[in-house]
Amino acid sequence: MKILDQPESDSTAPTSAISYAGLIEKIEILRSTLRWTSRLERPEIEKLLRQASALRDEVMQMSHKERFVQAASAEAKRDMSPGARRRALLERSFVFEGTFGDNPKLLEALEIAEKAAPTDLPVLIDGESGTGKELMAKVIHANGSRADKPYISVNCGAIPDNLLESELFGHRKGAFTGATNDRKGKFESAHTGTIFLDEIGELPLSGQVKLLRVLEAHEIQRVGSDEPIAVDTRIVAATNRNLRKFCDEGRFREDLFYRLSVIHLTLPSLRERRDEIPLLLSYFGDEAAATLKRRPVKMSPRLRDFLRNYEYRGNIRELRNVVYRLTCLAGDMADIEHLPVDVRPKSSLTLAVSGPAAGGNGVTTASSLAEAKRVASDEAERAFLERGLQETGGTVAELARRYEMNRSHLQMLLKKHGLHSKEFRLAAQKNREEEE
Numbered sequence: 129m130k131i132l133d134q135p136e137s138d139s140t141a142p143t144s145a146i147s148y149a150g151l152i153e154k155i156e157i158l159r160s161t162l163r164w165t166s167r168l169e170r171p172e173i174e175k176l177l178r179q180a181s182a183l184r185d186e187v188m189q190m191s192h193k194e195r196f197v198q199a200a201s202a203e204a205k206r207d208m209s210p211g212a213r214r215r216a217l218l219e220r221s222f223v224f225e226g227t228f229g230d231n232p233k234l235l236e237a238l239e240i241a242e243k244a245a246p247t248d249l250p251v252l253i254d255g256e257s258g259t260g261k262e263l264m265a266k267v268i269h270a271n272g273s274r275a276d277k278p279y280i281s282v283n284c285g286a287i288p289d290n291l292l293e294s295e296l297f298g299h300r301k302g303a304f305t306g307a308t309n310d311r312k313g314k315f316e317s318a319h320t321g322t323i324f325l326d327e328i329g330e331l332p333l334s335g336q337v338k339l340l341r342v343l344e345a346h347e348i349q350r351v352g353s354d355e356p357i358a359v360d361t362r363i364v365a366a367t368n369r370n371l372r373k374f375c376d377e378g379r380f381r382e383d384l385f386y387r388l389s390v391i392h393l394t395l396p397s398l399r400e401r402r403d404e405i406p407l408l409l410s411y412f413g414d415e416a417a418a419t420l421k422r423r424p425v426k427m428s429p430r431l432r433d434f435l436r437n438y439e440y441r442g443n444i445r446e447l448r449n450v451v452y453r454l455t456c457l458a459g460d461m462a463d464i465e466h467l468p469v470d471v472r473p474k475s476s477l478t479l480a481v482s483g484p485a486a487g488g489n490g491v492t493t494a495s496s497l498a499e500a501k502r503v504a505s506d507e508a509e510r511a512f513l514e515r516g517l518q519e520t521g522g523t524v525a526e527l528a529r530r531y532e533m534n535r536s537h538l539q540m541l542l543k544k545h546g547l548h549s550k551e552f553r554l555a556a557q558k559n560r561e562e563e564e
């Protein structure tokens with residue numbers, strides 16, 4: 129129990145913004161020590177109490193000054209527009225391999241990452257699947273003083289329980305059946321650099337205890353060896369689980385949680401940063417075009433509209449996959465039918481699967497064959513006109529020329545279906561502006 133061996137509180141501790149996190153960490157270790165200890169002798173209880181009182185005094189002393197500093201910096205941030213915050217980040221030569229816009233939630237996460245990067249403090253990144261946690265871990269490494277040192281990634285969810293210890297800490301030859309050679313573990317490989325512990329929520333309790341020991345002692349032991357090996361490794365962990373909830377349920381050790389989350393970063397889901405969808409569509413559109421060696425695909429207004437409002441349960445990864453698919457399957461212009469079947473809107477699914485003449489919902493509810501035929505014909509007519517307007521950017525004259533139709537007849541049909549060519553012209557113009 130490290131807390132019992134710690135020197136009693138140092139009242140000259142620097143009052144940096146980080147020191148609050150340090151204090152909270154100490155308090156939580158104290159709490160966890162009490163929680164996980166089955167028995168304590170009186171002298172130990174006395175010592176813990178003294179440490180708790182010293183911590184309380186420290187908090188009181190720091191509180192006034194810290195709050196003042198924090199309030200001042202929050203004030204400064206409030207004065208800056210999101211655009212200015214984004215530019216400021218980039219001007220401070222912040223390394224970021226990807227793209228980001230003016231979304232305040234993401235800017236907040238990036239600003240925390242920027243401040244945390246040069247320190248050696250552990251960082252815990254959480255967020256839904258596909259929100260960019262791994263990318264963020266690399267950003268923290270790339271912007272820190274260990275950037276030219278190893279970056280080792282470990283997927284804690286993918287290692288079988290019985291191999292976990294050997295994978296993380298290595299083993300000695302003969303330590304177990306199959307250990308034919310001495311082998312370095314991930315921690316040793318990451319010495320002087322950063323270790324990224326992905327899917328940390330999946331780490332079994334036995335692995336959590338071992339990890340906690342490394343975090344406290346900064347040394348590891350290979351399986352089958354008594355010899356401690358010092359490791360200097362910066363830890364960044366990620367999870368799409370709610371670790372606080374896991375702690376409440378007894379599935380994750382609270383003391384490990386506090387050790388790992390000295391800096392805690394939450395990445396917003398794409399649904400919380402919809403404003404950046406157009407930016408991401410064009411970023412991945414260019415990336416996919418370069419990868420597939422073709423010109424960036426154009427998107428029809430209805431596809432663009434759909435992609436702007438889609439739910440993206442798989443977040444940026446799903447958006448990226450969709451754009452790669454469109455770029456691969458579409459000609460010059462991508463449309464709804466190029467989307468994966470499970471992503472497409474339901475009504476277009478009927479059209480795409482059975483052909484336009486089969487019609488949409490109206491056909492299935494028609495009360496006679498004649499009505500079904502009329503509805504199907506109407507729906508096919510409307511779909512044809514819509515596609516034509518998209519392809520001609522809303523120019524009725526061009527549409528009439530292309531399909532050799534009489535212009536006034538065409539105008540009449542558009543009116544019948546409530547289609548406004550102006551809307552298609554505006555959408556096409558918006559499309560062009562975004563592409564520029």
Ligand SMILES: Nc1ncnc2c1ncn2[C@@H]1O[C@H](COP(=O)(O)OP(=O)(O)OP(=O)(O)O)[C@@H](O)[C@H]1O
Nearest residue numbers: 226227228256257258259260261262263368444445
């Ligand atoms: N801001 C961004 N700009 C460009 N690409 C991004 C951005 N954020 C994430 N990506 C890309 O989205 C994809 C998913 O990101 P990443 O693998 O980091 O997500 P994750 O949160 O680790 O997902 P999971 O929980 O499923 O492991 C990757 O291809 C990544 O490069």
Ligand SMILES: [Mg+2]
Nearest residue numbers: 261262326366
């Ligand atoms: Mg990941």
